[in-house]
Amino acid sequence: MVYFVEYNPSCRDCGVIDRISHLIQFISTDIEYDDYKSMTEYEFSVILEERLINFSPCRNCGSSNLSAQNIKIGDYKIYDFDKMIEVLKAENHITNLLILDLQKNYGEIELKVAGKSRNESDFISECMVKVNLLLNESPSRKFVLNRTDGNFQIVISGINIEGKHKLRIHRIINYGFSKEEIRSNLNKYFFENML
Numbered sequence: 536m537v538y539f540v541e542y543n544p545s546c547r548d549c550g551v552i553d554r555i556s557h558l559i560q561f562i563s564t565d566i567e568y569d570d571y572k573s574m575t576e577y578e579f580s581v582i583l584e585e586r587l588i589n590f591s592p593c594r595n596c597g598s599s600n601l602s603a604q605n606i607k608i609g610d611y612k613i614y615d616f617d618k619m620i621e622v623l624k625a626e627n628h629i630t631n632l633l634i635l636d637l638q639k640n641y642g643e644i645e646l647k648v649a650g651k652s653r654n655e656s657d658f659i660s661e662c663m664v665k666v667n668l669l670l671n672e673s674p675s676r677k678f679v680l681n682r683t684d685g686n687f688q689i690v691i692s693g694i695n696i697e698g699k700h701k702l703r704i705h706r707i708i709n710y711g712f713s714k715e716e717i718r719s720n721l722n723k724y725f726f727e728n729m730l
Contacts, residue, residue, distance in 0.1 A: 542556065547598070632693075
C-alpha cells in the first residue's frame with residue numbers, strides 16, 4: 536500500500552520552518568499504514584528524517600540539517616496536543632506530563648516548564664535519564680554550535696504502572712542549540728525538581 540506523508544521541513548541550523556507543506560511517499564514496507572496512529576510525532580519523525588537527508592536543502596540557508604514538523608498522514612495529524620491530553624486523562628493509572636521549552640535569545644537561555652503541575656519526582660528522574668540518553672545517542676548533525684538564538688522543546692508523558700513509568704517522547708523541536716547547552720540547562724531543572 537502506498538500513502539503520502541505531509542510535513543513542514545524545519546532547519547536546525549537557521550531555525551526557519553518552511554511554511555509550504557511537503558509530501559513524501561511511503562510504501563507499507565516502510566511502516567504499516569495503521570501503525571502510525573500508535574506513534575508519536577517524535578517516533579515517526581525519526582523514520583521520516585532518515586529519508587529527508589537526501590532531499591532538498593533549507594530554502595533559507597542551504598543546510599541539509601532538517602527536521603520534520605506538523606506531520607500528517609492523510610487528515611491524521613500525528614502530534615495533536617488536545618488528543619494527547621484526552622488519551623492521558625482516559626488512563627486508569629497515574630499520568631505525568633512534562634513540557635520543557637528552552638529559548639535562546641542573543642545568547643541568553645531561558646527555560647519554560649509546562650505540563651502537569653505536580654509530576655511525580657521519580658517521573659522527573661526517569662525523564663532526566665531518558666533525555667540524557669537521547670542526547671548521547673543523537674547524531675551530532677542534529678545540533679549546532681555558536682548560535683545566539685534557538686529553541687529546544689521536548690514533550691514527555693509518563694504513565695505510572697506499578698511504580699514504573701512508561702515514558703513516551705511526543706515531540707522534539709530543536710534548532711540553534713548544542714548538546715551541551717541542552718544537557719546543562721535541563722539537568723539543572725531535573726536536579727532541582729527530583730527531590
